[in-house]
Amino acid sequence: MPARGQLSIRARLTLFFEVAIAVILTFTGVALVSLVHHSLETQARNQIEGEIVQTQERFAAAKTATTHSVVLAMHGDVVIQVTNLEGTRVWAASSAIANAPVLAHQVVDSTAANGLGVRMSSSPTAQPFLSQVSAGLGGPITMKRGPGLVYGFVYGGGIAHSVNVLLASLLVSFPLLLLISGGLIWLGIGLALAPVESIRRRVDAIAAQDLTQRVPLTGGDDEIARMARTVNAMLDRLEAASQFQQEFVSNVSHELRSPLTTLLATTERAARDPARANWPEVVDIVMREGRRLDVLIDDLFWLARHDERQVETQSTDVDLDDLLFEEAQRVRTLTTLAADTTAIQPTRVVGDPAMLKRMIRNVVDNAMRYATSELRFDSHYEGPEAVVTVADDGEGVDVAKSGRLFDRFARADRARSRDSGGTGLGLAIVTEIVVHHGGTARFVPVERGSTIELRVRRDGQRLQA
Secondary structure, three states: OOOOOOOOOOHHHHHHHHOOOOOOOOHHHHHHHHHHHHHHHHHHHHHHHHHHHHHHHHHOOOOOEEEOEEEEEEEEEEEEEEEEOOOOEEEEEHHHHHOOOOEEEEEOOOOOOOOOEEEEEEOOOOOOOOOEEEEEEEEEEEEEEEEEEEEEEOOOOOHHHHHHHHHHHHHHHHHHHHHHHHHEEEEEEEHHHHHHHHHHHHHHHHHHHHOOOOOOOOOOOOOHHHHHHHHHHHHHHHHHHHHHHHHHHHHHHHHHHHHHHHHHHHHHHHHHHHOOOOOOHHHHHHHHHHHHHHHHHHHHHHHHHOOOOOOOOOOEEEHHHHHHHHHHHHHHHHHEEEEEEEOOOOOOOEHHHHHHHHHHHHHHHHHHOOOOOEEEEEEEEEEEEEEEEEEEEOOOOOOOHHHHHHOOOOOOOOOOOOOOOOOOOOOHHHHHHHHHOOOOOEEEEOOOEEEEEEEEOOOOHHHHH
């Protein structure tokens, strides 16, 4: 027999229902045979009792006593035998057993209604007749000849024959019924699973050809319709993921090509004429583009680990105001920009120190690239959230369209020189970190320059979840 995994769902369901139907039919057949047998025996017993009563009335009404054995007429399958009280002589008998010896004797039976029972005769002369009668029922009778006993029997194998016919019918009809039901179940399950197979073939073709195609909806709200909608939703996510992956690879390739092209062109030019090469300039270009590659690779690695849920996080107290003061000092050290920290207030949250430091640094680096002369820092509480803002006095951005700037590889001005632009991943990382801490990141409207507002939960609830 093939293993369970080798059978199709259709075959397994058909086999299961066939076994269930076979069990039900078996119990039904046993119950039916038992019921019919009991019904036939009850009917025969009632008929015997009726014949005994009629026999008693007949002999009670007789005016003279007979000295010879009386032959009684048969009614149906019931035969009667009347004997003397001692059970040694036959006084009357139905025509079918007119020549039979005494077939039964009366015994005491406390379970019977009248306290009497019947014991079939063990006499050798009675044996040939006993094979033709069954279900003896005795009772006392008073005749002109004296007291006697009357017995009633079922003659022939009427009950057994009826039961055997029923058994034969069941043995023939049940397998036929199993065969017919199996065929109907097989067809029914096939019709029920046909939409599933259609969806499978459609999904297989979609996966192999074009993710823009979808599974046809059948309408309604049954299991097949819900599965079709679920499959289409999954295909939507797969298509979006595929497009995102293609765009991501394209953007990464573009970002890597720019510094690598600069590095190769600079080193090849210097290698062709080492004596006339401006080596300090070459070193400066190589170091600058190398740092740029290092930042890009670090950002890509962080995003990849975050997407795969492999970034290790901590939950501890972090002073955002201290991080802002550190960044302000870094701005003053590395650039000629001014850093206004007068609006910074003590702001402590529960979160991951490394993530929050990276979040603030990315925002400050973004502001440094576009600032003209000054950066302004702010931190304070608003209800359950801590708010941090970093403002620059540069050209500013269109706040209504600024949401896309938090996407990966997005820039405020794609025509801007790559030297002044970043990798396009800084604000995307900021978005991932603030969402991880249950907050939001956005550009807010200002009269001059641009201002990024960061909001994170003070209690670190989202981080712990």
